[in-house]
Amino acid sequence: xxxxxxxxxxxxxxxxxxxxxxxxxxxxxxxxxxxxxxxxxxxxxxxxxxxxxxxxxxxxxxxxxxxxxxxxxxxxxxxxxxxxxxxxxxxxxxxxxxxxxxxxxxxxxxxxxxxxxxxxxxxxxxxxxxxxxxxxxxxx
Amino acid sequence: xxxxxxxxxxxxxxxxxxxxxxxxxxxxxxxxxxxxxxxxxxxxxxxxxxxxxxxxxxxxxxxxxxxxxxxxxxxxxxxxxxxxxxxxxxxxxxxxxxxxxxxxxxxxxxxxxxxxxxxxxxxxxxxxxxxxxxxxxxxxxxxxxxxxxxxxxxxxxxxxxxxxxxxxxxxxxxxxxxxxxxxxxxxxxxxxxxxxxxxxxxxxxxxxxxxxxxxxxxxxxxxxxxxxxxxxxxxxxxxxxxxxxxxxxxxxxxxxxxxxxxxxxxxxxxxxxxxxxxxxxxxxxxxxxxxxxxxxxxxxxxxxxxxxxxxxxxxxxxxxxxxxxxxxxxxxxxxxxxxxxxxxxxxxxxxxxxxxxxxxxxxxxxxxxxxxxxxxxxxxxxxxxxxxxxxxxxxxxxxxxxxxxxxxxxxxxxxxxxxxxxxxxxxxxxxxxxxxxxxxxxxxxxxxxxxxxxxxxxxxxxxxxxxxxxxxxxxxxxxxxxxxxxxxxxxxxxxxxxxxxxxxxxxxxxxxxxxxxxxxxxxxxxxxxxxxxxxxxxxxxxxxxxxxxxxxxxxxxxxxxxxxxxxxxxxxxxxxxxxxxxxxxxxxxxxxxxxxx
Numbered sequence: 001x002x003x004x005x006x007x008x009x010x011x012x013x014x015x016x017x018x019x020x021x022x023x024x025x026x027x028x029x030x031x032x033x034x035x036x037x038x039x040x041x042x043x044x045x046x047x048x049x050x051x052x053x054x055x056x057x058x059x060x061x062x063x064x065x066x067x068x069x070x071x072x073x074x075x076x077x078x079x080x081x082x083x084x085x086x087x088x089x090x091x092x093x094x095x096x097x098x099x100x101x102x103x104x105x106x107x108x109x110x111x112x113x114x115x116x117x118x119x120x121x122x123x124x125x126x127x128x129x130x131x132x133x134x135x136x137x138x139x140x
Numbered sequence: 141x142x143x144x145x146x147x148x149x150x151x152x153x154x155x156x157x158x159x160x161x162x163x164x165x166x167x168x169x170x171x172x173x174x175x176x177x178x179x180x181x182x183x184x185x186x187x188x189x190x191x192x193x194x195x196x197x198x199x200x201x202x203x204x205x206x207x208x209x210x211x212x213x214x215x216x217x218x219x220x221x222x223x224x225x226x227x228x229x230x231x232x233x234x235x236x237x238x239x240x241x242x243x244x245x246x247x248x249x250x251x252x253x254x255x256x257x258x259x260x261x262x263x264x265x266x267x268x269x270x271x272x273x274x275x276x277x278x279x280x281x282x283x284x285x286x287x288x289x290x291x292x293x294x295x296x297x298x299x300x301x302x303x304x305x306x307x308x309x310x311x312x313x314x315x316x317x318x319x320x321x322x323x324x325x326x327x328x329x330x331x332x333x334x335x336x337x338x339x340x341x342x343x344x345x346x347x348x349x350x351x352x353x354x355x356x357x358x359x360x361x362x363x364x365x366x367x368x369x370x371x372x373x374x375x376x377x378x379x380x381x382x383x384x385x386x387x388x389x390x391x392x393x394x395x396x397x398x399x400x401x402x403x404x405x406x407x408x409x410x411x412x413x414x415x416x417x418x419x420x421x422x423x424x425x426x427x428x429x430x431x432x433x434x435x436x437x438x439x440x441x442x443x444x445x446x447x448x449x450x451x452x453x454x455x456x457x458x459x460x461x462x463x464x465x466x467x468x469x470x471x472x473x474x475x476x477x478x479x480x481x482x483x484x485x486x487x488x489x490x491x492x493x494x495x496x497x498x499x500x501x502x503x504x505x506x507x508x509x510x511x512x513x514x515x516x517x518x519x520x521x522x523x524x525x526x527x528x529x530x531x532x533x534x535x536x537x538x539x540x541x542x543x544x545x546x547x548x549x550x551x552x553x554x555x556x557x558x559x560x561x562x563x564x565x566x567x568x569x570x571x572x573x574x575x576x577x578x579x580x581x582x583x584x585x586x587x588x589x590x591x592x593x594x595x596x597x598x599x600x601x602x603x604x605x606x607x608x609x610x611x612x613x614x615x616x617x618x619x620x621x622x623x624x625x626x627x628x629x630x631x632x633x634x635x636x637x638x639x640x641x642x643x644x645x646x647x648x649x650x651x652x653x654x655x656x657x658x659x660x661x662x663x664x665x666x667x668x669x670x671x672x673x674x675x676x677x678x679x680x681x682x683x684x685x686x687x688x689x690x691x692x693x694x695x696x697x698x699x700x701x702x703x704x705x706x707x708x709x710x711x712x713x714x715x716x717x718x719x720x721x722x723x724x725x726x727x728x729x730x731x732x733x734x735x736x737x
Contacts, residue, residue: 009512015519022532055595080511101515105522
């Protein structure tokens with residue numbers, strides 16, 4: 001599973017990345033939103049773990065951009081402050097869910113797997129819908 | 141560009157000397173307020189007292205002066221009148237005595253050669269009219285005393301033709317009598333003589349009698365009012381003719397002889413440290429002058445009495461007014477002092493409340509700040525757990541684990557540093573002034589709270605510090621709060637990207653701190669409102685509306701001012717001016733204006 005981790009805290013990023021790596025995930029790291037977008041353009045990503053507060057381009061802007069580049073990629077937002085407002089904002093903008101720092105690795109993986117399931121489901125739906133459309137065209 | 145300047149609104153109380161012993165526990169502001177009110181109390185009390193007392197004193201002095209002038213005048217008139225009336229009485233007395241003697245010539249018993257029996261009868265007759273007559277004598281034209289009755293029988297047949305009075309009497313053309321000055325004569329005892337000549341059967345004969353000066357004096361003393369004054373009679377060369385035996389002896393010289401050409405008059409002279417008022421009146425019968433004298437202090441006794449009464453009156457009124465004014469002023473000012481002290485305390489509380497509110501505003505940012513190191517800790521703990529998990533087959537050497545522990549430790553310190561700074565700021569501190577550099581305080585504020593936040597919000601911070609900024613005596617805690625408020629506001633004003641420029645400069649008298657943002661700016665109407673308490677444009681729950689109000693209160697308390705310039709769409713400039721020599725300016729709370737954009 002291809003995972004992109006965007007966070008300006010280098011130590012946090014590497015620690016999470018190491019834990020994910022030993023559990024079999026392929027982890028890409030980015031310190032800024034711009035770096036993250038650059039990776040998103042070149043790599044097919046299953047999951048993006050994205051910090052809300054980033055220097056320069058902020059989390060929500062990055063979310064928008066990534067969703068545009070690859071709409072099927074699921075994004076889990078990380079935030080230092082847990083408010084319903086920020087969560088709602090992130091979800092309306094297309095994020096899968098949000099998590100409050102600090103969080104345990106199991107919790108993160110659980111949410112990632114959830115997101116991955118959703119992504120798979122969406123992919124299947126799209127795949128299923130495409131032939132169906134063709135059929136429809138044929139029948140009409 | 142809209143611009144509003146808010147200077148000092150209240151007069152600063154002046155410097156006080158502070159007793160360090162007492163001050164512990166009481167804030168400097170309250171002590172300054174107390175000292176200020178104590179001085180005010182004294183000044184007000186004295187001023188009001190003066191308002192009442194000065195006119196009263198002036199009036200009293202004026203009326204006293206009028207009164208004493210009139211009294212002095214009447215005193216002089218009185219004593220002169222007394223001298224005149226006594227003079228007339230004496231003249232009358234002498235004239236009466238002369239008539240008594242004259243009547244002897246016309247009595248039935250008179251013969252040109254009276255014998256001893258007749259002379260005794262004459263003496264009795266004279267004594268019947270006055271006991272001042274000592275004796276009586278009858279002289280023939282040659283000056284031989286041919287008849288005599290009285291206590292000096294040796295005077296019988298005495299020859300008086302060479303006596304001064306006899307020659308005068310014989311030479312006298314207008315009057316037929318003489319009254320002599322007091323003299324010793326043959327009897328060697330002070331007396332004076334009244335002698336009268338009469339021509340009988342073409343022969344001049346003379347009847348004479350001597351008057352006892354003591355009896356004469358007794359007579360004078362018996363006239364009313366004279367007991368209060370000192371009465372003397374002197375002749376024209378100043379010899380005493382009549383005097384108080386306690387003061388001088390007869391025939392001695394008086395030191396003062398009134399001028400002959402002034403029939404009556406007044407004279408003032410100092411006698412043994414005592415000022416005497418003297419009045420004289422020349423007699424008509426003899427060339428004698430009557431002098432009556434009285435010490436001025438007795439004449440003016442009434443004046444002294446009223447003067448004393450006036451002083452007592454003044455003292456009582458002053459005391460009474462003083463007490464009333466003191467009580468009133470004390471009550472009034474105590475009330476005002478209580479209000480002022482409460483206001484100082486309220487200001488302190490408000491500053492603290494606003495500080496806590498700022499902390500609350502910071503909390504969202506700080507949660508992120510703290511959660512970041514906490515996230516590092518939990519994730520690194522996860523890494524270590526993985527290392528110890530044989531399933532992952534990782535390097536679990538002590539060196540590798542130690543490296544992770546170091547990461548955890550430094551993150552923990554980072555978190556505690558943030559909380560400590562927050563606690564430091566939120567703590568309720570008593571105002572404490574010290575010498576500080578504004579640049580350093582600003583840096584500290586930026587370092588503690590805002591720098592990282594500004595980075596995140598994509599706001600560039602430009603610092604233009606003047607290198608020559610002098611240290612000034614301020615409360616660092618309070619001024620930090622002002623800066624934080626200003627920076628918070630600037631940050632809030634910038635919606636997207638922007639720049640906050642902080643500059644300081646010094647122009648000899650004032651240190652100016654300029655906080656300029658490239659935010660949304662404000663119209664003039666809003667600038668007028670921003671310093672009002674509880675005015676806020678922030679969304680509910682984010683701003684208290686107290687920040688700028690409190691900031692203005694703090695800056696005014698330091699003797700400074702805040703100036704605002706703003707242009708909608710371009711940004712705002714807040715300029716704080718602080719006097720460079722602030723050690724003595726007190727805190728006077730100014731809560732009538734102030735707050736955030």
